[in-house]
Amino acid sequence: MPMQAQAGQPAPVPPPPPGDNSIIRLERIEKTYFLGGENIVRALAGVDLSIEEGSFVAIMGPSGSGKSTMLNILGCLDRPTAGRYWLGGEDVSRMSDDELSEARGRRIGFIFQSYNLIAQLTVIENIQVPLFYRGVDLKATYDRCVELARLVGLGDRLHHRPTQLSGGQQQRVAVARSLVNDPLMILADEPTGNLDSRTGAEVLDLISRLNEAGKTIILVTHDDKVAARAHRVVRMKDGLVDQDIDQLPPAARSGGNGRGASC
Amino acid sequence: MLKRLIVPYQFVITVRLGIKSLLLHKLRSSLTMLGIIFGVCSVIAMLAIGEGASYEAQEAIKKLGSNNILIRSLKPPEQARQQGMGGPRGMQLKYGLTYADSGRLMTTIPGVVRLLPMRIIRENVRFAQNEVPCQVIGTLPFYPEVGGAEVVRGRFLAPMDEQHQENVCVITTGLARRLFPIQDPLEHSVRIDTFYYRVIGIIQERSQPEQRTQAGKMEGQPLDNNVYIPLSTSRTRFGEILIRRSAGSFEAEEVQLHQITVQMRDTAAVETADPQIKTLLGRFHDQNDYEIIVPLQLLRQAEQTKRIFSIVLGSIAAISLLVGGIGIMNIMLATVTERTREIGIRRALGAKRSDITLQFLVETVVLSVGGGLIGVMVGILVPILVSSLTTMKTIVTPWSVLLAFSISGAVGIIFGLYPAKAAAKLDPIEALRHE
Ligand SMILES: Nc1ncnc2c1ncn2[C@@H]1O[C@H](COP(=O)(O)OP(=O)(O)O)[C@@H](O)[C@H]1O
Ligand SMILES: [Mg+2]
Numbered sequence: 093m094p095m096q097a098q099a100g101q102p103a104p105v106p107p108p109p110p111g112d113n114s115i116i117r118l119e120r121i122e123k124t125y126f127l128g129g130e131n132i133v134r135a136l137a138g139v140d141l142s143i144e145e146g147s148f149v150a151i152m153g154p155s156g157s158g159k160s161t162m163l164n165i166l167g168c169l170d171r172p173t174a175g176r177y178w179l180g181g182e183d184v185s186r187m188s189d190d191e192l193s194e195a196r197g198r199r200i201g202f203i204f205q206s207y208n209l210i211a212q213l214t215v216i217e218n219i220q221v222p223l224f225y226r227g228v229d230l231k232a233t234y235d236r237c238v239e240l241a242r243l244v245g246l247g248d249r250l251h252h253r254p255t256q257l258s259g260g261q262q263q264r265v266a267v268a269r270s271l272v273n274d275p276l277m278i279l280a281d282e283p284t285g286n287l288d289s290r291t292g293a294e295v296l297d298l299i300s301r302l303n304e305a306g307k308t309i310i311l312v313t314h315d316d317k318v319a320a321r322a323h324r325v326v327r328m329k330d331g332l333v334d335q336d337i338d339q340l341p342p343a344a345r346s347g348g349n350g351r352g353a354s355c
Numbered sequence: 356m357l358k359r360l361i362v363p364y365q366f367v368i369t370v371r372l373g374i375k376s377l378l379l380h381k382l383r384s385s386l387t388m389l390g391i392i393f394g395v396c397s398v399i400a401m402l403a404i405g406e407g408a409s410y411e412a413q414e415a416i417k418k419l420g421s422n423n424i425l426i427r428s429l430k431p432p433e434q435a436r437q438q439g440m441g442g443p444r445g446m447q448l449k450y451g452l453t454y455a456d457s458g459r460l461m462t463t464i465p466g467v468v469r470l471l472p473m474r475i476i477r478e479n480v481r482f483a484q485n486e487v488p489c490q491v492i493g494t495l496p497f498y499p500e501v502g503g504a505e506v507v508r509g510r511f512l513a514p515m516d517e518q519h520q521e522n523v524c525v526i527t528t529g530l531a532r533r534l535f536p537i538q539d540p541l542e543h544s545v546r547i548d549t550f551y552y553r554v555i556g557i558i559q560e561r562s563q564p565e566q567r568t569q570a571g572k573m574e575g576q577p578l579d580n581n582v583y584i585p586l587s588t589s590r591t592r593f594g595e596i597l598i599r600r601s602a603g604s605f606e607a608e609e610v611q612l613h614q615i616t617v618q619m620r621d622t623a624a625v626e627t628a629d630p631q632i633k634t635l636l637g638r639f640h641d642q643n644d645y646e647i648i649v650p651l652q653l654l655r656q657a658e659q660t661k662r663i664f665s666i667v668l669g670s671i672a673a674i675s676l677l678v679g680g681i682g683i684m685n686i687m688l689a690t691v692t693e694r695t696r697e698i699g700i701r702r703a704l705g706a707k708r709s710d711i712t713l714q715f716l717v718e719t720v721v722l723s724v725g726g727g728l729i730g731v732m733v734g735i736l737v738p739i740l741v742s743s744l745t746t747m748k749t750i751v752t753p754w755s756v757l758l759a760f761s762i763s764g765a766v767g768i769i770f771g772l773y774p775a776k777a778a779a780k781l782d783p784i785e786a787l788r789h790e
């Protein structure tokens with residue numbers, strides 16, 4: 093078990109300047125794991141990053157470069173050791189455990205590599221879980237959940253269990269679930285990593301469509317083809333942002349970048 | 356957590372979720388419940404058996420009357436031994452309570468309402484060809500009120516009978532059956548020794564005088580063979596010296612009264628009178644030829660014994676509930692480990708620590724309360740079964756059911772809290788990485 097230091101020092105950083113369009117601002121975010129004695133791992137070594145509403149960001153980089161650590165902090169699953177994280181104008185690095193839970197439930201939709209559906213619940217019940225923890229009346233929002241299931245193409249599988257679905261179908265359920273609370277952004281850690289290329293592309297299409305509809309998407313990937321769909325590619329190295337490249341929306345590109353015409 | 360408890364709708368969903376998760380592992384859940392079922396069942400059954408056992412004892416004592424003090428003549432141990440060793444032939448024993456004792460008790464002990472003296476003589480009672488060994492009891496007209504007997508037919512002895520030393524008698528229902536298998540006993544005369552007594556009434560005893568006398572004096576007689584005659588008649592007909600013949604020798608005893616029932620004003624008077632009677636009688640009796648029985652004290656002792664009995668039985672049962680609780684805790688800890696990933700998912704989707712705590716706590720409480728309900732049903736059935744298969748009396752009291760059930764609920768909460776807290780403490784990231 094790693095020892096984790098909590099963010100503790102007083103903040104010299106002023107609140108973000110108004111008029112900024114970014115919903116996410118990371119300011120010198122550090123994450124250090126104390127493994128006992130002199131053994132220290134600096135998973136994040138002072139990351140500065142801001143992400144605007146409606147953008148589609150791919151995070152890439154070699155294994156161990158800190159992608160997952162950063163995504164966990166972005167997803168309010170973890171607190172940075174140092175630095176500040178502003179999410180929609182609120183300082184996440186100062187939040188209590190309960191506030192973090194609430195932030196996750198209301199502002200963030202997760203899509204995981206291994207789907208992470210709850211095995212004993214049906215498709216529709218899985219989609220309802222974030223609503224339940226928000227304290228929403230499940231009967232009143234039932235129709236909306238069915239709507240979401242249809243949106244991801246599972247309108248006829250509402251009462252199936254995850255084990256009765258294919259990997260692609262399970263990931264679609266996860267996509268629907270990530271949307272149910274209408275979050276500020278959707279975080280996806282290698283969402284197509286467990287899928288074959290065809291179903292992976294289908295799920296990716298779905299995610300792209302969400303972005304076209306205005307959702308902010310941040311996804312971690314190893315796959316250049318996946319990254320090519322994003323508007324912006326952030327490359328990490330040794331716990332820092334190494335490269336930060338804006339790229340044209342795929343629609344505006346004309347088969348360049350050595351990419352297939354699968355889109 | 357509180358918020359979710361207050362919103363019943365969400366609480367219902369949490370309970371339904373808990374039941375669903377438990378149904379996922381039916382065998383495991385039912386085995387876990389079994390511990391609680393046995394625990395609750397044994398609490399109820401054991402307390403019911405204990406309650407039943409003490410009830411009968413208490414009823415027997417209550418029949419003696421809690422306002423009464425019983426004083427009985429006893430053959431002093433030394434004299435009994437001499438007799439037994441073949442002492443001088445024709446020796447005459449003199450012991451026991453006297454008419455003088457009766458008078459002294461009445462005048463010196465405060466709070467005495469009245470005294471009921473009794474002479475108890477063993478004789479055969481005859482009618483036609485029938486002969487039944489009986490206790491011929493000389494007593495006063497108010498015996499039924501003090502001794503707790505009910506006149507079934509005719510009447511009991513009247514003051515006039517006492518005054519005129521009438522040759523009348525009242526017999527018990529059992530004796531009536533044995534002596535008069537076909538005839539109506541009323542107005543017939545029975546023969547005792549050489550005299551005839553007219554039957555004027557039949558009574559039903561609530562407590563048997565034989566049961567009250569020492570076990571050694573039972574002499575294998577049927578319990579319900581009593582003949583009541585006026586005390587004055589008993590004195591004149593039988594005399595003060597009672598002669599008992601047995602194979603070639605005879606014993607003569609002089610016993611004036613065999614028993615005095617002292618009826619006190621109330622239970623408080625009983626308490627104060629008890630030591631006073633002891634000192635008073637002690638002053639006039641230089642041998643140990645009487646015993647004092649205070650039903651109130653016996654009742655207290657019986658209650659005390661019952662309390663200890665209940666505590667011991669209850670503790671044994673509580674230990675089995677404890678074991679059941681440990682079983683639940685064990686399973687829940689395993690469940691938490693098994694469902695670590697689910698916990699991670701729920702946390703990522705907005706569940707607070709308290710939500711996770713509640714979820715697992717509800718599961719354990721569903722297990723233990725479910726087990727408790729089944730345990731209550733079995734626990735009520737077992738005493739009924741015991742009563743119907745044996746002569747043992749059992750009483751299921753509502754409070755024992757309530758106690759067992761609430762203990763089972765408490766066991767669920769106490770033993771569920773640790774696993775639930777452990778689940779809530781899990782780091783979401785670690786939990787998501789689990790497997
Ligand atoms: N819980 C942890 N305890 C100790 N070290 C960790 C922990 N999580 C991550 N690390 C370390 O932090 C670094 C970054 O990890 P991670 O963010 O998972 O990389 P990536 O996702 O880019 O492969 C790695 O060197 C990893 O070993
Ligand atoms: Mg990773």
